[in-house]
Amino acid sequence: MPFTSNDSTASSAPVLDRQSLRPDCSNCFALCCTALGFSRTSDFAIDKPAGTPCKNLDTGFSCTIHDSLRPRGFRGCTVFDCFGAGQNVSQNLFQGASWKAEPATSKDMFQTFKIVRQLHEMLWYLAEAAGRTFDPDTSHQVNDLRRAIEKAMGGVQQTLSLDLGSTHERVRSILMSVSEEVRSAYLATGDDHLDSWLVPGADLMGKTMKSRSLCGADLRGAYLIAADMRGCNLSGADLLGADLRDARLEGADLSKSLYLTQAQLNAAHGDGCTRLPSELDIPAHWPSNS
Numbered sequence: 001m002p003f004t005s006n007d008s009t010a011s012s013a014p015v016l017d018r019q020s021l022r023p024d025c026s027n028c029f030a031l032c033c034t035a036l037g038f039s040r041t042s043d044f045a046i047d048k049p050a051g052t053p054c055k056n057l058d059t060g061f062s063c064t065i066h067d068s069l070r071p072r073g074f075r076g077c078t079v080f081d082c083f084g085a086g087q088n089v090s091q092n093l094f095q096g097a098s099w100k101a102e103p104a105t106s107k108d109m110f111q112t113f114k115i116v117r118q119l120h121e122m123l124w125y126l127a128e129a130a131g132r133t134f135d136p137d138t139s140h141q142v143n144d145l146r147r148a149i150e151k152a153m154g155g156v157q158q159t160l161s162l163d164l165g166s167t168h169e170r171v172r173s174i175l176m177s178v179s180e181e182v183r184s185a186y187l188a189t190g191d192d193h194l195d196s197w198l199v200p201g202a203d204l205m206g207k208t209m210k211s212r213s214l215c216g217a218d219l220r221g222a223y224l225i226a227a228d229m230r231g232c233n234l235s236g237a238d239l240l241g242a243d244l245r246d247a248r249l250e251g252a253d254l255s256k257s258l259y260l261t262q263a264q265l266n267a268a269h270g271d272g273c274t275r276l277p278s279e280l281d282i283p284a285h286w287p288s289n290s
């Protein structure tokens, strides 16, 4: 089904705010532990085919090793974020009937989860874009798009037939536009000079940037694996899709960074002095102070 934002419900506010886009595992049929597959790597201790329950899942859809995932070799599980897709698919789209209770629905449920997760991730970014743009017209456009995406998830078959590619394109375009606007504001007011290598998709693996001002930097899709960003100011820095695995964020200020996710934080190292946006939590494995 082609994606269009013209059929959005004209004046209603988007329903899914950022709080609704946080995972609620207690209302999910462990869809991430079942629908998705993973291979044995440093992030997952076992191979698990997609569409099969993980061997660590109990009969009540809970993980039996939840409190020891990292030491048991399941770090990947601690950095995954479904953006609230799990509870939406389980409770709304499949009306509280699990894949275990209704095995015939499992294939559609798992596929729907994979699609809804992507749509919820887009909604997470769009919710931020709506609040960060200084232009009321742009804010309206963003909210139109949010409503259209919500409407596109109105039913299972409707969701399964959605043209994800065109949805991605619409979202990407408006996120970039808001990013440019926000970053320009930071760059225009600061005395800081950004190095020419701070560009989207840059390979900054292991790079030492300690205590630098990265305000307004476009780090979209950058490889920041194990980069040392301790004490950096990342206000207005676009971090969309940046790979922050093992990045050092102790004492860094990310409170006004753009398009940051919980999954990115969970993959990084920080401490009690790392400043975060109010919607995001300090990961459980971070020490409370340095």
Ligand code: SF4
Pocket: 032, 033, 054, 055, 056, 057, 062, 063, 064, 065, 066, 074, 077
């Ligand atoms: S180890 Fe636990 S959290 Fe990870 S997939 Fe298996 S059941 Fe889910």
